[in-house]
Amino acid sequence: MVCSRPVVGGLAWVLLLVSPQEGASLLASTHSRATRPLIYLRGGEVVAADLKRNAGAGARYRAYDINKDGVLDEKELSLAVATAVQRVDQMQSPDPIIIQFTHKAAWLWRRWRGTAFELVWRPMLFSTGVAGLIELLVRDGAHTFSAPDPTVAMVQRLLTINTAWQVLLSLTTFVLTFFLGQTYNFWRSMFSEGRSIQGRLHDTNLLLAAHAVRDERGEYKPEARELLTDVGRNLHLVHTMFWASRDVSLSVLHTPEGLKQMVAQGLMTQDERNRLESCGPAPGRWKVVCAWIMTRVAVARQQGLLIGGPGFEQTILANLCTMRGKMGTIADGPNDRMPLAYVHIVQVLVDFLLVLAPAALYPKMGLLAVPLSGVIVFFYRGLLELSKSFLDPWGNDGSEAQNVNIDVLLAEVHKDTPLWANAGQCAPISWKAA
Numbered sequence: 001m002v003c004s005r006p007v008v009g010g011l012a013w014v015l016l017l018v019s020p021q022e023g024a025s026l027l028a029s030t031h032s033r034a035t036r037p038l039i040y041l042r043g044g045e046v047v048a049a050d051l052k053r054n055a056g057a058g059a060r061y062r063a064y065d066i067n068k069d070g071v072l073d074e075k076e077l078s079l080a081v082a083t084a085v086q087r088v089d090q091m092q093s094p095d096p097i098i099i100q101f102t103h104k105a106a107w108l109w110r111r112w113r114g115t116a117f118e119l120v121w122r123p124m125l126f127s128t129g130v131a132g133l134i135e136l137l138v139r140d141g142a143h144t145f146s147a148p149d150p151t152v153a154m155v156q157r158l159l160t161i162n163t164a165w166q167v168l169l170s171l172t173t174f175v176l177t178f179f180l181g182q183t184y185n186f187w188r189s190m191f192s193e194g195r196s197i198q199g200r201l202h203d204t205n206l207l208l209a210a211h212a213v214r215d216e217r218g219e220y221k222p223e224a225r226e227l228l229t230d231v232g233r234n235l236h237l238v239h240t241m242f243w244a245s246r247d248v249s250l251s252v253l254h255t256p257e258g259l260k261q262m263v264a265q266g267l268m269t270q271d272e273r274n275r276l277e278s279c280g281p282a283p284g285r286w287k288v289v290c291a292w293i294m295t296r297v298a299v300a301r302q303q304g305l306l307i308g309g310p311g312f313e314q315t316i317l318a319n320l321c322t323m324r325g326k327m328g329t330i331a332d333g334p335n336d337r338m339p340l341a342y343v344h345i346v347q348v349l350v351d352f353l354l355v356l357a358p359a360a361l362y363p364k365m366g367l368l369a370v371p372l373s374g375v376i377v378f379f380y381r382g383l384l385e386l387s388k389s390f391l392d393p394w395g396n397d398g399s400e401a402q403n404v405n406i407d408v409l410l411a412e413v414h415k416d417t418p419l420w421a422n423a424g425q426c427a428p429i430s431w432k433a434a
Helices: 005-018 020-029 057-064 074-089 105-109 116-138 153-211 222-246 248-254 256-264 270-277 282-303 310-336 340-390 406-425
Strands: 035-042 045-052
Touching: 057 074, 057 248, 074 222, 074 248, 074 256, 074 406, 116 153, 116 340, 153 222, 153 310, 153 340, 153 406, 222 248, 222 270, 222 282, 222 310, 222 406, 248 256, 248 282, 256 270, 270 282, 282 310
Parallel strands: none
Antiparallel strands: 035 045
């Protein structure tokens, strides 16, 4: 007999209550499309490591450690570099920038990857088990859905806990929902800044393509074409070096082997590599490349390779400064995102609420406290874990969900960089020399 995925998924949730390990395995199998192998290609050798879709930077970096010894040996580093170079040189990412969804309720209920189900199913089962244990120990007589006898001494003590729990419930609800809003605003701002950097890179390419000097036939002069090629490569390089400083799985590009492979792939020249290595620590290399671009534009203006008045110069320099500022905002984000005391008090509030939930619910709900304890954990722990994942948009800290796929940002810029110069070259206008 062949069962549909919804039926198998429903059986998996039932099995979770009986055998958590087998239930989780069955549920994961119904969402096999949520995982894919990370392929390393190097010298004819192929190694695969299973990764969840839109896995964060931390998960990607741990996948490099094939031996699971906490250190990348020479072979693992070479494979990691090959994979990282492949990622930054691709024109299209196999995964979307964030996990996509549809508005249909049935479809949403069946999701596992990237949802609160994935984040909190273990504490849900634990709380349900504790509530069931309380029912078995306290109930004197048949197990029914009616509330237990309030005259029983143990039930009276639990009623006292229920009174305190009700006060804690209101406070936690208010604090947690506000915390969720604050963390989502942070995630959204980081996501928007990443997209905005793309926009500034495209604007720079567009401005240069429109103002590069041309000959009598309206075609770029060789020096102007060389300028567009060099600046286009450097714009992709500054983007790559920036994200290699923000994404731990791309940080291997800063190693000598990483820089060597980028030269071999044509992402930079040997001279650019030598100068990068001599211009300071790795995290600041994107700033060096940014300075190169501004210098190259200024020199090109002096050499007459770019036409346009002071307005053009002001616009392109302001655009590059804006790009640098947005990169700086993302770089500062992990340090400025949230005070420790704020996250700490929210964590403690939610933990106390959920620890007391099985005992607090039992004197009022009886046997219903068993499933309701799991429901309470799902919503409150789920909201807390979701909020904390918003504070880790790139997944460097091990966030399991809500990760922004940096590969998409890099691929889109890499794909469109040559487009601007080519579009300017084939414009349907009879160009005349100035």
